[in-house]
Structure formats: structure tokens, C-alpha cells
Amino acid sequence: MLLELKGIQKSFGATHALVGVDFALARGQIHAVCGENGAGKSTLMKVIDGIIQADAGSIAIEGETVYIQDPGHAARLGISLVHQEISLCGSASVAENIFMYEVNTSPHRLMRYGELQRRAAAILQKLDKDIDTSMCVDQLSLSNQQLVEIAKALALECKILILDEPTAALTEIESQALFRVLKQLAQSGIGIVYISHRMAEIFEHCSHVTVLKDGANVFTAEIGQTTPDELIRKMVGREMGCFYPPKAHSPGHVALLEVDKLSDDEAVHGVTFTLRQGEILGIAGLMGAGRSEIAKVICGLTHRTQGSVSLHGSPVEARSYQQALAAGIAYLSEDRKAEGVFLEMPIQANVSSMALHRVSTRWGTVDPAREAALATELGQKLNLKSNGVAIAASSLSGGNQQKVAIAKLLATRPKIVFMDEPTRGVDVGAKAEIHQILRQLANEGVGVVVISSELPEIIGLCDRTLVVRHGTVVGELGTEEMNEESILRMASGLEQESR
Structure with missing residues (x-):
């Protein structure tokens, strides 16, 4: 030994x-x-x-x-x-x-x-x-x-x-x-x-x-x-049952989000797609294909040079993330440590950090009781495991830190959420819980876009998937068409070469 x-x-x-x-x-x-x-x-x-x-x-x-x-x-x-x-x-x-x-x-x-x-x-x-x-x-x-x-x-x-x-x-x-x-x-x-x-x-x-x-x-x-x-x-300690929640039987025809010929002249080139009410839309592709970059342009995290974004039919001109949040569009970063959670801050301060208006007094100061109540409510919804919401996020396991990052987004009451690697570093039980939360959000009318490197997650969770290569959408797959081979063939360019 x-x-x-x-x-x-x-x-x-x-x-x-x-x-x-x-x-x-x-x-x-x-x-x-x-x-x-x-x-x-x-x-x-x-x-x-x-x-x-x-x-x-x-x-x-x-x-x-x-x-x-x-x-x-x-x-x-x-x-x-x-x-x-x-x-x-x-x-x-x-x-x-x-x-x-x-x-x-x-x-x-x-x-x-x-x-x-x-x-x-x-x-x-x-x-x-x-x-x-x-x-x-x-x-x-x-x-x-x-x-x-x-x-x-x-x-x-x-x-x-x-x-x-x-x-x-x-x-x-x-x-x-x-x-x-x-x-x-x-x-x-x-x-x-x-x-x-x-x-x-x-x-x-x-x-x-x-x-x-x-x-x-x-x-x-x-x-x-x-x-x-x-x-x-x-x-x-229990049977997991279905790892993925049931998919939408018939996603609505109402277009929540419409993206037309979106570009940033660097990593994103002429991206066009629609997100419908009631569905979870996946974005798949090889690393470096531009998946995260598409979300960041829409969310005002990087500069848009061409194209348009519409939410409920109204144009969204998000030149900053703050403007995107004000419009109801939120983004969960794939890099939890650098961009998802303030590790040394309490859980409740993390959760309220992008929605201070929900926990502030009329004098513009944060009400600790309201802040704690908000964090407790969302923590219970996500089954967050912690010794209270006043402790530092750094004391949590990686998966529970991810739940704090998700709660932080939900506190803004978003209309559209871009979830970039939402279950990275999360155990199987917590993954199933997050999948259920995402489906519940979609059922409640929130637009959900999932970017994931795990193809089983894309296939099991999403109703429809966009395949991205070199910063542009090269294919779209419905529930019946989605499998690892079809996604990889599109993502690697083999599908186009065989035509």
C-alpha cells in the first residue's frame, strides 16, 4: 500500500x-x-x-x-x-x-x-x-x-x-x-x-x-x-429516479428572445436564433467554438458590433451587464471562482448583490433581515447546504458555491437566464436538483439557455439545441434528433464535409 x-x-x-x-x-x-x-x-x-x-x-x-x-x-x-x-x-x-x-x-x-x-x-x-x-x-x-x-x-x-x-x-x-x-x-x-x-x-x-x-x-x-x-x-441515500425532468411537450410559439445576425467581430459571427416560451434551449460545441461568447455579447459583457436582440418583441440595447440585468437578462459564468461568487462575503450578501433594491430600506441602506430572508428563501429552493446564510461563501463546498451563484441570478427575477456550465463541479444529487430548478423556471415562463460541455446534460435536459462552430450556429437539433454523434459531427465540421 x-x-x-x-x-x-x-x-x-x-x-x-x-x-x-x-x-x-x-x-x-x-x-x-x-x-x-x-x-x-x-x-x-x-x-x-x-x-x-x-x-x-x-x-x-x-x-x-x-x-x-x-x-x-x-x-x-x-x-x-x-x-x-x-x-x-x-x-x-x-x-x-x-x-x-x-x-x-x-x-x-x-x-x-x-x-x-x-x-x-x-x-x-x-x-x-x-x-x-x-x-x-x-x-x-x-x-x-x-x-x-x-x-x-x-x-x-x-x-x-x-x-x-x-x-x-x-x-x-x-x-x-x-x-x-x-x-x-x-x-x-x-x-x-x-x-x-x-x-x-x-x-x-x-x-x-x-x-x-x-x-x-x-x-x-x-x-x-x-x-x-x-x-x-x-x-x-435514496433512489434518484429520473435524473432529468420531463421535457416540454409542446414549447410555446411565443418568441421570448430573438437574436438576429449578432456579431462582435472577434468570436461571434452572424448568430441568429429564437428562444421560445416554455423551452430550455441548449448551446453545444467544442471548447473555443464561441458558446460563452454568444451569451456574453447578448448580456452586454462584451461589445456588440452588429445585429439585434429583442425581448418580448422590444429591442434590447445592452451596452453593459447592468443594462442587460435591467432588461431582465442574466448570465451565470462558467468560472465560479473568478466571476460567480464573492468568496469572502457572506452568503446573504452574495445573493442580494445584484438585487439590492429588494433588500434596501427607503433610506438606501441594506436591511440585514430582508437580505437574510431572501437568501434563506432561495437557499431553500436550491437545497443549499450551509450553517446559515451569514457565513462566508468560501466555507461552502464547490457545489454549494455554485448554488449561491445561481441564487444570486434568481434574486434579480430574470426573464431570460443564460446558464454557462450550470452543474460544473456539482454532485449527482445536486445536478438533478438544478435540472429540476431549470425546468421549473422554463415552466414558469422564464427563458432558459443552457451552455454545457457535457453532452448527456444537453441531450437529457434541453428541448432544442444550437450547435456552434467558429462563432456561428451551424445546426439546430430537436429532441428526437439529439444524440452525441449528431452534435459532435456538426461541432467538428464533419456534417458539412459529408454533404
Whole structure:
């Protein structure tokens, strides 16, 4: 065994995050860890990486009991953790980030940057990725930043690699390249802990699986001895039933939103579509195809150079996001950490931040009681798990932070919502809840547009889907026509080439 945990306990005040967890990782294993948000997965990984220390229990690496003092100590013991939330230094280069630990511990007064960049490029090549290693990280796309995080872990030549939702921001091609590397690492004897909510990934690429629930290990098995349905039952403690709500039988003919020949002269070119009352409209396409950019132009987050947008037949000239919100159009960012939630602010302040008029007194000050009531109401609607709405959003799990970001949008009482990766980093139970919320919004007359990299989500949730390639709509698919093959053929250009 590379890693053995016995009786790990950790509490934060009255909250028991871990209650006697046992876990073992052998050489060459890719061991999945799954569970609902708040089940204790991230806390357990932070204990292994020395970010926090357990209140009780023991940790052994290769049979020797250790007390892991901090992440630097963990790295020296051969442990490397890639967090779900990207935590790179944006103003430093790709190479500097990949070898940050080495830069900080080097005995040399001057860095050999040419050598550093060559070594960084070699690691990225293992991931089938060609990134300019001299670039600043904050110039990279979200998916490329995620790959730099993974390359940073590989640079440490670790024995134990922990990956927390590593494919959340990756394309299918990038994900497959990552899995090839992980299998090579496992064959070389490295033990890999793989945290994911994606059942398909777990069953295709992992050898073992452990389920955490309420801070306890409730199930461990070889992957061939269990099923996705059994894992979901263990995670949520109940039968999931239908993962996606019933689709609209006959979406209305009333056009809520009409977009005509929309362009920004950069990423969006001549986009035309209509969103009808009662339907959920999907936007699919490969990473970099312009899906998010279309939403951002409509929402005034980027400049529109051509085309028109109409809401209920009236023109919308949103030159800023504030104007879009005033018109009733809201956008959920795919980047929760940077653009979705104010992490250090209380939950109630997050929820009210774009709808201060709903919680303000006649003197223009925020009424804390009204603010708390609004956050509590929307938190209950989204089944938010927290110890009250006065605590900081940073104390929540990633999935519950996502619910806060959604509540923040709903507080504005929008007429149209663009949901960009609405269930990224969210467990299966919470995904089903969010899907139900989106369908309920559509049934109530709110226009819902879902942008997602997960094709099963597009197919299972949406009534109609637009396929985007190179910043323009190349196809439209109804419920009966939607399948992964038809979407991918359009998104990659194969459909046009075959005509």
C-alpha cells in the first residue's frame, strides 16, 4: 500500500466534516472518490496534503506512519494535489507555475529560464498540449490553466497524485489525453486518487471506487463489482429516479428572445436564433467554438458590433451587464471562482448583490433581515447546504458555491437566464436538483439557455439545441434528433464535409 488512512476525524466547530474515515490506495491504482457536495471529499484530501491536520486517526505512507505538517512536507513525501479550483499565479509564466516549488527551493540566485521553459514544454507534451511556456498564466483559457495545474503536479514526480474534478474545464480531446497520461503513471506504480462526479469517467478509467457520505466512508469496491446506480444510491441515500425532468411537450410559439445576425467581430459571427416560451434551449460545441461568447455579447459583457436582440418583441440595447440585468437578462459564468461568487462575503450578501433594491430600506441602506430572508428563501429552493446564510461563501463546498451563484441570478427575477456550465463541479444529487430548478423556471415562463460541455446534460435536459462552430450556429437539433454523434459531427465540421 502506498497510502493508508485509519480513523481520520476532523471537525470545524460543531460541524463534523470527517467521522472515522478509513481509506487505502495501492500502487498502480486509479481510485475514484465520489460523494455529494459536503460529503467530506475535499476535507479528506486536504488532510492528506497537509493543508489541514486531522483531529484523530493515522496516516501511513508505504507502511510508515507520518504526520503531514503542511503541503511542502506532503510534496517531499511524494504527495501532489491538483485542486478543483485553479490556484495558479496569474502574473507568472507557465514555466514558473509548473516549477513553482522548485523555483522557491532552488539554491541558485538566478533562474535558468530557457531550461525551465524546455522542461515545462516536455511535461505539457505528455498531455498532448502545445502551450507557450513563456506566456503569463492569466492569458490562458480556463481549460489551458487546468492543464498547467496538472502539469505542475506531474513536475513534482510524485508517488501519490490526487486530482479533484480535473476534467471539469477540459474538452473531450484534452480529457482523453489526460486519461492516457494517468494510465501511464499508474502503470509506472504511481497511486492516483481521482475525485469526480462523472460516472462515465469513473467506470471507464478507474480501478476502484470509494463513496463518502456525511464525512464517513460508506462504500469501497473494485469498479467491476458495482454499478453507477448503486454508487448514486450510496451517495444520496435514496433512489434518484429520473435524473432529468420531463421535457416540454409542446414549447410555446411565443418568441421570448430573438437574436438576429449578432456579431462582435472577434468570436461571434452572424448568430441568429429564437428562444421560445416554455423551452430550455441548449448551446453545444467544442471548447473555443464561441458558446460563452454568444451569451456574453447578448448580456452586454462584451461589445456588440452588429445585429439585434429583442425581448418580448422590444429591442434590447445592452451596452453593459447592468443594462442587460435591467432588461431582465442574466448570465451565470462558467468560472465560479473568478466571476460567480464573492468568496469572502457572506452568503446573504452574495445573493442580494445584484438585487439590492429588494433588500434596501427607503433610506438606501441594506436591511440585514430582508437580505437574510431572501437568501434563506432561495437557499431553500436550491437545497443549499450551509450553517446559515451569514457565513462566508468560501466555507461552502464547490457545489454549494455554485448554488449561491445561481441564487444570486434568481434574486434579480430574470426573464431570460443564460446558464454557462450550470452543474460544473456539482454532485449527482445536486445536478438533478438544478435540472429540476431549470425546468421549473422554463415552466414558469422564464427563458432558459443552457451552455454545457457535457453532452448527456444537453441531450437529457434541453428541448432544442444550437450547435456552434467558429462563432456561428451551424445546426439546430430537436429532441428526437439529439444524440452525441449528431452534435459532435456538426461541432467538428464533419456534417458539412459529408454533404
